[in-house]
Amino acid sequence: MQKVPFITLEQAQQIIADVPTPFHLYDEKGIRENAxxxxxxxSWNKGFKEYFAVKATPNPYILKILQEEGCGVDCSSYTELxxxxxxxxxGHEIMFSSNVTPVEDMQKAYELGAYINLDDYTHVEFLERVAGIPETVCCRYNPGGVFSLGNGIMDNPGEAKYGMSEVQMESAFKKLMAKGAKRFGIHAFLASNTTYNEYYPTLAGILFxxxxxxxKATGAKIAFINLSGGVGVDYAPYQPASDIMAIGEGVRKKFExxxxxxxxxxxxxxxxLGRFMLAPYGxxxxxxxxxxxxxxDYVGxxxxxxxxxRxxxxxxxxxxxxxxxxxxxxDRIYDVTGGLCENNDKFAIDRPLPKIEVGDVLVLHDTGAHGFSMGYNxxxxxxxxxxxLKEDGTHELIRRAETADDYFATFDCTPFWPRLHGGQ
Incomplete structure (x- = not known):
């Protein structure tokens, strides 16, 4: 089985004439249709909103497309804010879900009026001390144990560093109410990249x-429930794809x-959602x-x-x-590699592909999320x-490639800086 790229060789060659490879390419049409x-x-839930996980693809052009489609943003750091x-x-177009949170990050989220999602019971006092208690605040839940779906274990929340126990959630709600909070959100993330349509409805049932x-225990007004991410994509062509319409219907049934x-x-x-929103469109x-x-046989x-x-x-x-x-x-078997001095720098191992020659242009699919953003030097x-790749078929450079000057820029505090710039 094969996946179909959203560009042809001719389109790729037109882009390469402007922007040399390698580059990450995003499909605007696909992103909008998926949103x-x-x-x-x-649509059955009047208050529904998607908060795109900025960490997946932190590019302002992408964020603006999603904003135009009604999405907010999920941030976890000062720079994402x-x-x-x-x-x-x-304001509430921003969800701030962080852990081991620095003071300046929390203060920035509060300043922006974002929904603040507290990861730990001790963060109630921390939030009050460094910023203040907003009228609407969210708490992150960790049920512990293992999370299973049918006969399969999906993930192990008991080993995850995120969230509060139910006892802590109840205490946090009461303490926050005493400090002036009036509305509450509940958040949890129990499994990653699952293409089982039952995942979100099962998670929803737990959170509902x-x-x-x-x-009942606190009298707190529950304003929203955040199902977080975890809906995956079919990276391999033999994998099942997530059916978002079936997923939405499953959640509706649990809601009712x-x-x-x-x-x-x-x-x-x-x-x-991050991966579900962007991965297939990159x-x-x-x-x-x-x-x-x-x-x-290797191709580099x-x-x-x-x-x-990844x-x-x-x-x-x-x-x-x-x-x-x-x-x-x-009918050929290749390892497809990069040029790092690491033997695990392989995009594919023993992969059946057509005969490949130097100069061929390859597309690696499903890199629209956690692709560029996980890059390093x-x-x-x-x-x-x-x-x-815009809806009209034209293309636009939305982030230039790094240069050596970018790589060396943080040496501007040293006497080596002039030499790195080609000086004496």
Whole structure:
């Protein structure tokens, strides 16, 4: 089975004439259509809002597209808050979900009027001390144990550093109410990148029942429940894809079954999707620099793990298309590598592909989230450009590639700076 890229070889060559490979390319049309599907799936909930996880793709052009489609932003750091502010996200269009939070980060979130999602019971006092208690505040839940779906274990919240126990949630709500909070949110993240349509409805059921218990125990007004992220994508062509319409319907049934009878039918639902929103609508476009034939057949790209860390870090699968050879038989077996001095710098191992030659242009699929954003400078590698494929078929450079000056910029405090700039 094959995945179909959203560009042809001819389109790629037109972009490469302006922006040399490697670069991350994003499909505006696909991003917009996907955001509209999500909102349609949850249209039954009057207060529904998606808070895009900025960490997945921190580019202002992408954030503005999502803003135009009704999305807010989920931030976890000072710089993500700055980026969101620069894109004109305001107040409750921003969700701040952080942990081990520095003072200045919390103060910035409070200053912006963001929804603040407290990760720990001790953060109630911390928030009051460094900023203040807003009228609406959120707390993050960790149920402990393992999270299973059917007969399969999805994840292990008991080993996760995030969130509060239910006892702590109840105490936090009471303490926050005593300090002036009037409305509350509940948040939890129990599994990552699952394509099981049952995940969100199961999570929703857990959080809806928690909301009922907390409401009864504290009298707190539950304003929203944030299902966070975790809805995944089909990285491999043989994987099932998440059906967002089925997911939305499954959550609706849990809402009607649990919250409505408890008198909580006005609760708004939020999501914090990153991967689902962007991953399928991004390609890492790279050119073959070398081929090598020893014990195995290798092809080496001008991209490396510094441009896409996931295969080296997690052993993750990313589908590869050789542009212009989509219809040729995949009758060769290659390791597809980058040029880092690390043997795990491989985008694919023993991957069936068409015959590849130096100069071929390859697309690595599903890099729109956690692609560029996880880049780094090991081996002195420079981060790539980012390009937007616009709805009308034209392209726009939305982040230039790094230069050596960027790499050396933080040495401007040293006597080496003039020499690094080519001086004496």
């Amino acid at each position: 509209r599907r999500l909102y349609k799936a949850f 700055m980026l969101s502010e620069a894109c004109d996200f305001k 029942e928690l909301a009922v218990r907390l409401n 079954e649990i919250l409505v009878p408890a008198g909580l039918g006005d609760v708004a639902l939020f999501t914090e 390609h890492l476009v790279a050119t073959v620099l070398h081929e090598k034939h020893i014990q195995k 790209l001008d991209a490396c793990a510094a441009n896409l860390m 295969p080296a870090m997690y052993g993750s699968y990313h589908h590869i298309t050789v542009l212009g050879k989509e219809d040729e038989p995949c 090991y081996n002195g590698k420079l981060r790539s450009a980012e390009v937007l």
